[in-house]
Each structure stands twice: as structure tokens, then as C-alpha cells.
Amino acid sequence: MDLTDLETPALILDRTKLDRNVARMREHLTKLKVALRPHVKTAKSIDVLRRVLKDPPGGVEREPGGITVSTLKEAEYFFSNGVRDILYAVGMAPNKLLHIAELRRKGADVALILDSIEAANIVAAKGQELGVEFPALIEIDSDGHRSGIKPGDSMLLDIGGRLHERNGTQLRGVLTHAGDSSNCSSIDKIRALAERERAAVVQCAEALKRAGLPCPVVSVGSTPTATFAERMDGVTEVRAGVYMFFDLVMAGLGVCTLEDIALTVMTSVIGHQPDRNWIITDAGWMAMSRDRGTAKQRVDQGYGVVCDLAGKPIDDLIVAETNQEHGIVADRRGRPVDLARFPVGMLLRVMPNHACATAAQYSQYHVIAGEPVIEAVWPRFSGW
Ligand SMILES: Cc1ncc(COP(=O)(O)O)c(C=O)c1O
Incomplete structure (x- = not known):
């Protein structure tokens, strides 16, 4: 079959470009000595994820590593396709906790994110009621784009302490997403935002550790900041999703051609x-x-x-x-x-x-x- 045999409209994916985009990001993050936790919200396809997790051409396919998801449907689907380590990176709604508990009972290591004492209390209470421990990351607002607590806010230690001490939860770490990178007017601004994103979350991880709290995961990421970041010290993983395909918004920013x-x-x-x-x-x-x-x-x-x-x-x-x-x-x-x-x-x-x-x-x-x-x-x- 070729394209002329299809009914339109149809969605066309050029695998040679996908492979090139994936290899470029992987090389860049390997140089920065940081792990990639791909965000599957754009692709929503195990076939695409296999290319993302595949070692360079000729190499052997690895076991699926950790992924980021934006819906529990993605979590369900990718878990049923062999992915265990799943970060659900949208602030927690209480009505999703039962679903997450069920996934965890089946063996999926689904972690969630939150940014308030109120949410930490709800998650802990539900965990106790259901007899599970929900791993949670504290969301940090590194750029004023959306949700999260500001670096330096004393609430960080309150939430961290609550997640660590109460039954029903575990403190897994900190996470930020510099979503404002999509509004940057130059590459220099994206580079500066990448450093701000890194510094914000590392500062929070250090504050938690100074207070005697665990912080195994320090997670950053957006395609523009991941592409232009120059250092990743203190960061354990980078999340990026749209880089697999790219689009006109990314081209307009200068992130791709x-x-x-x-x-x-x-x-x-x-x-x-x-x-x-x-x-x-x-x-x-x-x-x-x-x-x-x-x-x-x-x-x-x-x-x-x-x-x-x-x-x-x-x-x-x-x-x-x-x-x-x-x-x-x-x-x-x-x-x-x-x-x-x-x-x-x-x-x-x-x-x-x-x-x-x-x-x-x-x-x-x-x-x-x-x-x-x-x-x-x-x-x-x-x-x-
Ligand atoms: C929390 C979070 N992390 C990572 C990403 C990945 O961003 P991008 O698609 O720019 O790679 C997103 C995108 O929406 C996100 O919401």
C-alpha cells in the first residue's frame, strides 16, 4: 500500500524523522548524564514508545524503562504493554485514587504528583483506607506557568513531612515542568529557563534532604528546555514528549526545523x-x-x-x-x-x-x- 491508497484525512508518521528526533534527544541527554523519562501523551502508542526506548540502530531493544503519562488510560495501556514504572504527571484528583490503587495492586509502580497539604492529606487518607502506599512527588512551579509551589515556599517541608510520615503515602521526590518555554522569544531565553527549571527543583530537593526527608527523584522537563539545557547536575530524570514528532509551534520557537x-x-x-x-x-x-x-x-x-x-x-x-x-x-x-x-x-x-x-x-x-x-x-x- 502507499499513501495514494488511503482515504483522507489520514495521519501520517514519518518514521525516519521520528528515529532522528529520538536519537538526537537521547544523545544530548546522554552527554548531560541524565536519564530520559519519555512523556507518552503525544504518541499514545506502544509502537512509538518502542522506537523511543530502542537503542541506536543495530542495538538490542531494552526492557521498557520509566515513562510519564498524562492520563490513567495511558497508564493502563502502557502497563498492559509491559511498562511498570509510570509517573502520572497531572495534579491529583481524589476520584482517580482508587484507579491508581488498583494499578499498583496489579504491579504497576504508578507515582502521582501534588502541590498542597490538602491534597497530601486526601492521598494519605485514601491510601490508609485502601491499604496501599501512594508514592507522590511534590510539584514545583519554576516559571509561573501553571501549578506547583514556588521554590523557597516553606510549604515544601510541610508537604514533604506529611507525605513521609503519614501511612498511605511515600515521598518520592520533586518535579517541575517549565511549560512557559513554549512562549520564549529566543533560544537564549529557553536556555536561561532550562537553568531556572533545573535550579528550582534542585534547590527544593536539597531543602528536603537538609530536613532529613528522602528525595530520590528530581524530575524536570519540556521539549524546549530539554533540547537546550546545558547542565543537569542534581537532576535524576528529564521528561519530554513532543520532541518525538515536533510541530510548527516547536519550529517557530527554533527548537526544530x-x-x-x-x-x-x-x-x-x-x-x-x-x-x-x-x-x-x-x-x-x-x-x-x-x-x-x-x-x-x-x-x-x-x-x-x-x-x-x-x-x-x-x-x-x-x-x-x-x-x-x-x-x-x-x-x-x-x-x-x-x-x-x-x-x-x-x-x-x-x-x-x-x-x-x-x-x-x-x-x-x-x-x-x-x-x-x-x-x-x-x-x-x-x-x-
Ligand atoms: C508535567 C509535564 N511534563 C513534561 C511534559 C512534556 O513537555 P513537552 O511535550 O514539551 O516535551 C509536559 C507536557 O505537557 C507536562 O505537562
């Missing part, structure tokens, strides 16, 4: 509007997602960069507008388009703004290796 983007949506031309210089396709916001992450960047890529079937960007064409199942392709500056070059039925591929959001719309990857020949179909899932 357009050539590194492994994920595209294949779409068909279904019509034209000559008076508006529009090409109409069958990939609307259902196929691309509503994500407009490049809107606030220097180059606004609309809903995606339009490429030919080989994956090469075509002139200055972007998906300028979308309806549910319609994409409107136009020149990014509104210049005339030679519509005769894009007959009805022509196949195009579109690079997405946000790989996580676009992939979420599909139940499978059609895998290619540079050429349009489909070498595999890898299932993926969505939802909770």
Missing part, C-alpha cells in the same frame, strides 16, 4: 474558489484540531503548513481557515495561487501546529519512511 516534523495530515483537494484564491480540502479543524499555537509567534502558520505528497512545503501555502470538515488553503499573504496546479483529488500533506492536539483526532498512524510507501499501521488512542 520544518524538516524535523514527523507528523502530517494527508488531505484531498475537494474544490476551489477562484475569486478568493482558495483551494478547499477535506481537512478542517476536526482533522487538524482547533489549535492555533503559532498565532502568537513571529510567523502565524494558520492551521498548518501545506506540503506536497513527499512532505515538502509548497510555496507559501497554509491552511488559512477551517470549518469542521473543510480546510481553506491560501497563500499566507493572500497572493494569487495557480489553482490549476491543485486539481480535485490531489493529495496534500499538512504540518500541524500542535502534534498532541492533531494526533488526538486519530486512532492510527500510517507509518512511512521518507517514501510514500506505507510500512506499518500503528494504533493509537485518545480520551481518558
Whole structure:
């Protein structure tokens, strides 16, 4: 089968790019002497994780190592595929504790994160009630992006003490995610944020240890900071997810180039509007997602960069507008388009703004290796 045999829209994954992205991150973190705990929220596929955990070409496949998940569905799925060491890196909701306890009883080492005494008390009480010990990491806010306690906040030791002393919980360590790296305006700013991310969490780990509390795990990570970090001393693991595929937001930040983007949506031309210089396709916001992450960047890529079937960007064409199942392709500056070059039925591929959001719309990857020949179909899932 090749791409021309598929019905559109379809999600295409270029494995040669995936392998290259994975190898680059692995080499960089090996140089910094720190472990990688890949975040599987983008891929949601054991076939992708196998490539991530695979040793360099020719090497032997390792036992699956630890992963980061964003849903318990990911935890369930990857555990059923042999992954034991799982960090659930979204703040704890009490109604998920029973599910985590069940996974732990089956042998999955699922750890959770929290950032308040209130949550620590709830987790400890539920652990006691269910007769399990929930390992918990304290979430640190290193960049004001989202949740977590600020480095230097005395609450750190209160939460740490509570998790360590009470039955029903164990203090596993500290974690931070410099999510603001996606808003940085230069590589230097990403580099500085990477150091801030590292320093914040190491400072907290040292404070816990000075207070006689354990802190075996010191966890940082986002794709931009992981890519440009220059040191990792004091850190035990780095979490990164979107680096496997990359996307236009990452390219806009300078974290990758357009050539590194492994994920595209294949779409068909279904019509034209000559008076508006529009090409109409069958990939609307259902196929691309509503994500407009490049809107606030220097180059606004609309809903995606339009490429030919080989994956090469075509002139200055972007998906300028979308309806549910319609994409409107136009020149990014509104210049005339030679519509005769894009007959009805022509196949195009579109690079997405946000790989996580676009992939979420599909139940499978059609895998290619540079050429349009489909070498595999890898299932993926969505939802909770
Ligand atoms: C807690 C946490 N860690 C790590 C990551 C990975 O970030 P990225 O996709 O930039 O690699 C995320 C992404 O949302 C996250 O929420």
C-alpha cells in the first residue's frame, strides 16, 4: 500500500524523522548524564514508545524503562504493554485514587504528583483506607506557568513531612515542568529557563534532604528546555514528549526545523474558489484540531503548513481557515495561487501546529519512511 491508497484525512508518521528526533534527544541527554523519562501523551502508542526506548540502530531493544503519562488510560495501556514504572504527571484528583490503587495492586509502580497539604492529606487518607502506599512527588512551579509551589515556599517541608510520615503515602521526590518555554522569544531565553527549571527543583530537593526527608527523584522537563539545557547536575530524570514528532509551534520557537516534523495530515483537494484564491480540502479543524499555537509567534502558520505528497512545503501555502470538515488553503499573504496546479483529488500533506492536539483526532498512524510507501499501521488512542 502507499499513501495514494488511503482515504483522507489520514495521519501520517514519518518514521525516519521520528528515529532522528529520538536519537538526537537521547544523545544530548546522554552527554548531560541524565536519564530520559519519555512523556507518552503525544504518541499514545506502544509502537512509538518502542522506537523511543530502542537503542541506536543495530542495538538490542531494552526492557521498557520509566515513562510519564498524562492520563490513567495511558497508564493502563502502557502497563498492559509491559511498562511498570509510570509517573502520572497531572495534579491529583481524589476520584482517580482508587484507579491508581488498583494499578499498583496489579504491579504497576504508578507515582502521582501534588502541590498542597490538602491534597497530601486526601492521598494519605485514601491510601490508609485502601491499604496501599501512594508514592507522590511534590510539584514545583519554576516559571509561573501553571501549578506547583514556588521554590523557597516553606510549604515544601510541610508537604514533604506529611507525605513521609503519614501511612498511605511515600515521598518520592520533586518535579517541575517549565511549560512557559513554549512562549520564549529566543533560544537564549529557553536556555536561561532550562537553568531556572533545573535550579528550582534542585534547590527544593536539597531543602528536603537538609530536613532529613528522602528525595530520590528530581524530575524536570519540556521539549524546549530539554533540547537546550546545558547542565543537569542534581537532576535524576528529564521528561519530554513532543520532541518525538515536533510541530510548527516547536519550529517557530527554533527548537526544530520544518524538516524535523514527523507528523502530517494527508488531505484531498475537494474544490476551489477562484475569486478568493482558495483551494478547499477535506481537512478542517476536526482533522487538524482547533489549535492555533503559532498565532502568537513571529510567523502565524494558520492551521498548518501545506506540503506536497513527499512532505515538502509548497510555496507559501497554509491552511488559512477551517470549518469542521473543510480546510481553506491560501497563500499566507493572500497572493494569487495557480489553482490549476491543485486539481480535485490531489493529495496534500499538512504540518500541524500542535502534534498532541492533531494526533488526538486519530486512532492510527500510517507509518512511512521518507517514501510514500506505507510500512506499518500503528494504533493509537485518545480520551481518558
Ligand atoms: C508535567 C509535564 N511534563 C513534561 C511534559 C512534556 O513537555 P513537552 O511535550 O514539551 O516535551 C509536559 C507536557 O505537557 C507536562 O505537562
